[in-house]
Amino acid sequence: MEPKLSPDLLLTGYRNLVLVRTLDSRMLSLQRQGRIGFYVPSTGEEACQVGSAMALEKRDWVFPAYREPGAAIWRGFPIETLIAQAYGNAADPQRGRQMPNHFGASDIHHVTTSSPVGTQITQAVGAAWAAKIRHEDVVSLAYFGDGATSEGDFHAGMNFAGVFKAATIFFCKNNQWAISVPVAKQTAAKTIAEKARAYGMDGVRVDGNDLLAVYAVTKAAVDKARGGGGPTLIEALTYRMGPHSSSDDPTRYRPKDEVEAWGRRDPIDRMRKYLELKGLWSKDREDALRAELDDLVQNTIKEVERQPPPAIETLFSDVYEEMSPQIREQMEAYLASGERRRPEMLDKFPL
Numbered sequence: 001m002e003p004k005l006s007p008d009l010l011l012t013g014y015r016n017l018v019l020v021r022t023l024d025s026r027m028l029s030l031q032r033q034g035r036i037g038f039y040v041p042s043t044g045e046e047a048c049q050v051g052s053a054m055a056l057e058k059r060d061w062v063f064p065a066y067r068e069p070g071a072a073i074w075r076g077f078p079i080e081t082l083i084a085q086a087y088g089n090a091a092d093p094q095r096g097r098q099m100p101n102h103f104g105a106s107d108i109h110h111v112t113t114s115s116p117v118g119t120q121i122t123q124a125v126g127a128a129w130a131a132k133i134r135h136e137d138v139v140s141l142a143y144f145g146d147g148a149t150s151e152g153d154f155h156a157g158m159n160f161a162g163v164f165k166a167a168t169i170f171f172c173k174n175n176q177w178a179i180s181v182p183v184a185k186q187t188a189a190k191t192i193a194e195k196a197r198a199y200g201m202d203g204v205r206v207d208g209n210d211l212l213a214v215y216a217v218t219k220a221a222v223d224k225a226r227g228g229g230g231p232t233l234i235e236a237l238t239y240r241m242g243p244h245s246s247s248d249d250p251t252r253y254r255p256k257d258e259v260e261a262w263g264r265r266d267p268i269d270r271m272r273k274y275l276e277l278k279g280l281w282s283k284d285r286e287d288a289l290r291a292e293l294d295d296l297v298q299n300t301i302k303e304v305e306r307q308p309p310p311a312i313e314t315l316f317s318d319v320y321e322e323m324s325p326q327i328r329e330q331m332e333a334y335l336a337s338g339e340r341r342r343p344e345m346l347d348k349f350p351l
């Protein structure tokens with residue numbers, strides 16, 4: 001059933017799809033130019049990110065994997081902070097101490113990504129269980145890929161949530177490949193969604209390249225969880241059109257015809273055609289939006305690149321909320337040594 005969304009919300013959703021794609025293209029280009037060290041693209045998966053995030057409330061918590069910029073941006077994460085995190089400079093709140101694409105912000109309830117696969121699943125269940133104990137009207141949503149369903153954290157999280165009716169949405173973005181391992185070698189089950197039955201919860205399979213379908217199933221799961229109905233496993237069928245990361249070459253393991261077939265199901269093209277049928281979009285508006293977002297991303301990159309490296313003092317000041325006398329003594333001794341000003345030291349230990 002087509003969800004009843006206002007024209008403004010539909011247009012905002014589409015704008016976010018295009019923004020994520022624009023950001024993806026530019027950031028991957030920056031990595032190829034050597035201006036950033038690493039990037040995880042999400043081209044082809046934008047509808048999964050944006051559509052699911054649209055169904056959440058501000059008070060809810062998101063536990064991402066490393067391919068959810070659309071969810072973070074929808075919830076209010078500034079793109080300048082997202083880009084700065086890839087540079088690890090002074091504008092990065094994490095000051096370069098996390099891998100690129102491992103951003104987070106407590107003010108929007110978007111937990112910082114970690115590299116180990118699937119660890120966020122049990123964390124999301126724990127947050128939902130804590131909210132239930134506190135009688136808080138909060139839902140948690142965990143994003144993960146098809147590869148994470150082979151991890152023990154998936155079983156532990158699903159089992160606990162099922163037993164204790166935790167208000168958790170398990171959102172599996174089945175993009176067909178866990179790096180170079182196809183989903184056919186990931187599980188003997190016909191679908192990932194059907195695994196929900198063993199844990200006593202509902203399992204739903206949805207077209208992950210359809211923004212409206214993703215929103216509808218996530219909204220239903222969120223409403224059910226918030227009402228005390230327990231968790232839901234959502235399997236969103238989508239496709240990672242690009243590499244797993246900037247360090248990956250997908251042409252070595254994926255057939256070209258498979259990529260082309262999924263390219264014809266592009267989530268942005270489909271949403272644009274939907275808006276055109278609704279009389280809400282035109283070629284002129286499309287051209288204007290593309291130009292606007294290209295300028296936005298490019299100008300933001302320029303501003304971020306003007307930022308210096310993180311201050312060396314933060315190596316000491318960021319250890320504890322209040323600097324201990326011992327760490328303060330270490331900082332003062334280091335600063336007094338003048339080593340940070342020696343070019344040969346900067347070559348060995350670049351800031």
